[in-house]
Amino acid sequence: MTEQYSHRFERGTDGPKVIVVGVDGSDSSLRAAAYAAGLARRQHALLAVVYVQPVLAAGAALGVPVAGTTDEIAEDLVAQIRESAERLKGIFEVRWEFHTFRGDPYNGLVTAADELKADAVVVGASEQAGHRIVGSVAVRLVKAGRWPVTVVP
Numbered sequence: 570m571t572e573q574y575s576h577r578f579e580r581g582t583d584g585p586k587v588i589v590v591g592v593d594g595s596d597s598s599l600r601a602a603a604y605a606a607g608l609a610r611r612q613h614a615l616l617a618v619v620y621v622q623p624v625l626a627a628g629a630a631l632g633v634p635v636a637g638t639t640d641e642i643a644e645d646l647v648a649q650i651r652e653s654a655e656r657l658k659g660i661f662e663v664r665w666e667f668h669t670f671r672g673d674p675y676n677g678l679v680t681a682a683d684e685l686k687a688d689a690v691v692v693g694a695s696e697q698a699g700h701r702i703v704g705s706v707a708v709r710l711v712k713a714g715r716w717p718v719t720v721v722p
Contacts, residue, residue, distance in 0.1 A: 584612040585688030585717075591619050591678050591706070592646055597693025601721040602650070605691040606663050608719075616665040617685045620646050621677030674706045682716055691719045 590605035592598040602618060609616035620642070647667050668685070670677040682690050695705035707720040 585614045586612075587615050587617055587685055587687050588612070588689045588691060589617045589619055589678065589682050589685055589687040589716075590691040591621065591674065591681075591693070592650075593620065593674070594642060594646060595693060595696055597696055597721065599649075599693070601691050601693040601719075604719070604721045606665070608689075608691070609665070610663045614664075614688070616663055617681070617687065618646075618650055618665055618667045619678060619681040619685075620667070620669050621674045621681070622669055622671045623673065624671050675709045678706065678710065679713065679715075687716055689717045689719065691721060694720050694722045 585608075588605050588609050590598075590602050592602050606616055608614070622640070622642075650665070650667060668681060670681050672680070678690065678692070681687070690710055692707045692710065694707060707718065710716070710718045711720075
């Protein structure tokens, strides 16, 4: 007995619709953002650029203006992204949004991916030696098994 499959038109349901990329200003995170932007362009997906502002209770307890510093980092990242988007305007069109979340990088990215209903997550490889022992954010995201995760070196 042979089954026949009807060939019906399927409107753009393949591929990710929302791609979350974590950025923190490091070289690997900026490479991850560039990779994710290319993926978002090719898939006609929304690129959600996420910066997780660290909550440094110890620094705040010592009177260090932590929130102001992390806000400055977020503003600088937005400026860099806008500048890159303007340079590419008319050449590559990518729909993107910038979001900030507070917390540690792993939990912040999990919250972002959940709230933004991400179909995929892109992060840069950790540049910290200690993460080889403890486990990087990327490894933890992969182990969570909730989204396809791409780690960009």
